[in-house]
Amino acid sequence: MSLFTSRKTRFVDSDILIIGGGFGGCGAAYESRYWGRDLKIVLVEKANIERSGAVAHGLSAINCYMGMRWGENQPEDFVRYARGDLMGLVREDLIFDIARHVDATVHKFEEWGLPIMKDPKTGRYLREGKWQVMIHGESYKPIIAEAARKSASEVYNRIMVTHLLMDRTHPNRVAGAVGFSVRDGGMYVFRAKAVIVAAGGASHVFKPRSSGEGAGRTWYAPWSSASAYGLVLRTGAKMIQMENRVVLSRFKDGYGPVGAWSLLLKAKNTNAYGDDYEAARFDEIKALVGKYAEISPMPTCLRNHAMLQEIKAGNGPIYMQTQKVLDTREKEEIGWEDFLDMTVSQAVVWASQNIDPKEKPSELTTSEPYIMGSHATCSGAWASGPEDCAPADYQWGYNRMTTVEGLFGAGDTIGGSAHKFSSGSFTEGRIAGKAAVKYVTELSGNPPEVDEAEIRMLQETIFRPLETYTVGRNEIVAGSVAPSYISPLQGLQRLEKIMDEYAGGIGTLYSTNEPMLNRGLELLAMLKEDLDHIGAEDIHQLQRAWELHHRVWTAEAVLRHTLYRQETRWPGYYYRGDYPRLNDADWHAFTASQYDAKTDEWHMSKLPVHHIIA
């Protein structure tokens, strides 16, 4: 008999359940309310939507805006850009779909009160680069959260969702989700006709460069706990491109953004001796990846590769030559606001290390890898595409529905669709929100039903770490070392070490191979067994325990996809030492996995990449 079966359980019914209140979730709430006036729309968030998700901190730019009204770019141009940056492998239908809608989203943000910088000469939005516009974005998230709060029927803050629920009688249909309150420890059962997963991608799957208390300063938020994948993949939904982790070249330690510095202020990257190493290494990169080296701008992974080669050659540190471009107060303000709006830590680095960017250059480095679907990378669920432009084998129902009926996604959740960023994730949430309204409206027959027995079983599972701790803690005098349990942090550190050493983290300069990946899978299997022995001393640690579950399941997908793709597609993101070349003949394809919970097996396959834009 469990010590915790007397826990209070609350049932919440809805037509549409949105999991995660970041940009994807807020967009889903807005759009589903617009089309579904009488529907019950519930948004659940593990923090507080006022400041949650990857944009909690703020942002200094919107990285996805076409500017169609001024004839600046067309959606097909954006598809070519994202495809090139990802070395050819993207879902062009999904990217086209976001690009054709995203301007309307950004115009709405401006109407709501987001200050977008203007070019004083043209009156148009001030461009940082071809696709980016500069904003005063400290309050970007609170503004968007206001719109979401006014859209959802109910917003549940501080609920950690742990599992999705499947329909009792229809095994490939979603029926809701379960989780617990991080405040009072009560269990929540959300029953819904459609579920939109708009949870976050993953930091802290790979060991971070920072150590000790600095471990919180990852480039992607520490609360991005892989729930987008940890929730979805366990339902048996097909996942793609989970090997396509992203590594970012950023200001060292603080991970301050480089976009405004390189694109708007035109500061140059050099090696320690002032040389332009990217240009010098062009022929070498071309020999490695052929035509992909000629894409302009050079793909993100290849620019990382150039930096890594330079560091390996002993020519570091790599510098951003900030002091050469800050010749006016306006430029100095742009440079500082870039950090203060979205990465205050980088301003802290400058202040603490006496670096004035007007006087001296700042170091750059490559980050640890992250798993995401919204940046220069596209891990995530295989989703049905837009009816009017997706190839036939890319659509099987409703736009942005996964291979599980009624289960939709947005933002980091959806795979194949890189370069969404904030505006594109919100737009994808809108697309999923409208499609979910259509799905719910057209749903015939019995609505999905949750399985009471499964809920009782999940209740035991979810709260077990509290019991494990209470019992195990009695064996020892004091301290953190116990024979029968490990803490969530101890489990996380094991995960990070496995992934760093075997799956291509910073420790091997992003290199791995088949024997290493197989060894990583062996060690991860034992960590998965040990997840049954996580001890949580309070409800906060119980949240950390379930974040760890989501990260570990995601890590397994990363290992399996990395093993399956026998090539080095993205040098600079990771290298397969046993397959060091890009191989278009065999691998111009998506890698796909499907987890079968009944047999505990993973099924790997290839899916075709269709080029629908010339």
Add this chain to the structure above:
Amino acid sequence: MPTFTYMTRCDGCGECVDICPSDIMHIDSVYRRSYNIEPNFCWECYSCVKACPQHAIDVRGYADFAPLGHSVRVRREESNGTISWKIRYRDGREKEFTFPIRTTPWGSIKPPSEYETPDANALGTPLLAHEPAALEVNALPALPQGESGNSNRNEG
């Protein structure tokens, strides 16, 4: 630590507990004031610093790479729509910046349900709310002619 709370300024109101995206600002059971329970899960996002009515929370940069003696202070004023920063270097130099945060009154966003109810038939079209007007072009772009289908060119 990264964030920490000054003992003499905190009155235990809990605004920081309510806003922290990482759930790491908690109330100490003895002193009834907030503190950062897990600095290694702090992003230095400043959400708690900005939300604190007493200005009781500050940041001391991560110990593994930030030398002591710096400070980055902030005042976020929703009523003015501005945020002001004061940066003090380890060597004593100071810089100040003020930036806008919002151009409209807080709470002024028009909810989607206050727009005219869309035609039920429009649910089957690719148009999203407020389109095509909000795009500020004549029509929602369609896939360029002759480009749809299952072609399988290996384009970069």
